[in-house]
Amino acid sequence: MIKRIFLGLAFTAVLAGCASGVKLDDVPVEDKSGKNVTATVPNTGTSTQSQVTTVDATNRPTDTMGPANVARIVYFDYDSYVIKPEFQSLIESHARFLKANAGRKIAIEGHTDERGGREYNLALGQRRAEAVRRAMGLLGVGDNQVEAVSFGKEKPANPGSDEASWAQNRRAEIAYR
Numbered sequence: 001m002i003k004r005i006f007l008g009l010a011f012t013a014v015l016a017g018c019a020s021g022v023k024l025d026d027v028p029v030e031d032k033s034g035k036n037v038t039a040t041v042p043n044t045g046t047s048t049q050s051q052v053t054t055v056d057a058t059n060r061p062t063d064t065m066g067p068a069n070v071a072r073i074v075y076f077d078y079d080s081y082v083i084k085p086e087f088q089s090l091i092e093s094h095a096r097f098l099k100a101n102a103g104r105k106i107a108i109e110g111h112t113d114e115r116g117g118r119e120y121n122l123a124l125g126q127r128r129a130e131a132v133r134r135a136m137g138l139l140g141v142g143d144n145q146v147e148a149v150s151f152g153k154e155k156p157a158n159p160g161s162d163e164a165s166w167a168q169n170r171r172a173e174i175a176y177r
Contacts, residue, residue, distance in 0.1 A: 070093040072175070074090065074091065074132055075167065077170070092139060094174055096139075098141045105145050110151065121153045123150070126148065128172045129148035133147075
C-alpha cells in the first residue's frame with residue numbers, strides 16, 4: 001500500500017517536472033541584421049519595437065587570451081603530478097597576469113595519457129590541475145579566479161600510442177574564460 005502511494009507521488013512529481021509553460025505554436029522573430037525589428041506579438045495583434053545592435057567581435061581587448069607569448073601547457077612525468085622546475089616561470093607569468101586582472105578567470109584542465117583505467121586517470125588529471133591551481137594560489141591568485149577540472153585520458157593532444165605521444169598528453173592546460 002505505501003509502495004503504491006510513493007510510486008504514485010513519484011509519477012506525479014515526474015509529470016509535474018515535465019510540464020512547461022512554453023507555447024510551442026509561437027514562432028519567435030529572428031532578424032540577424034542588427035537593425036531595429038518590429039514584430040507582432042502572437043494572439044494580441046500588438047507590435048513591439050526592438051533596439052538590437054550588432055557587436056563587433058574583432059574589437060576585443062588584447063588580453064582576452066592571457067599574457068602575451070606565454071605558453072599555457074604544463075607537462076608532467078609519467079604517473080606524476082609534481083610540477084617540473086622548467087614550468088615555474090610559466091605559472092608565475094599567468095599568476096602575475098591574473099593578479100593584475102582580477103576580473104579574469106581560468107580553468108586548469110588536467111589530462112593524462114591513455115595508459116591506466118578511466119577512474120585512475122580522472123583522479124590523476126585532477127591532481128595535476130590542482131597542483132597548478134595550488135601553485136598559483138601560493139603566488140597570490142584568488143581561488144575565485146581558478147577552477148581545476150580533469151578530463152583524464154578523454155581528450156588526448158596526440159592520439160598516438162608511443163612515448164612521444166603519451167608525453168604530450170600528460171599535461172595541464174590553462175584556459176582563459
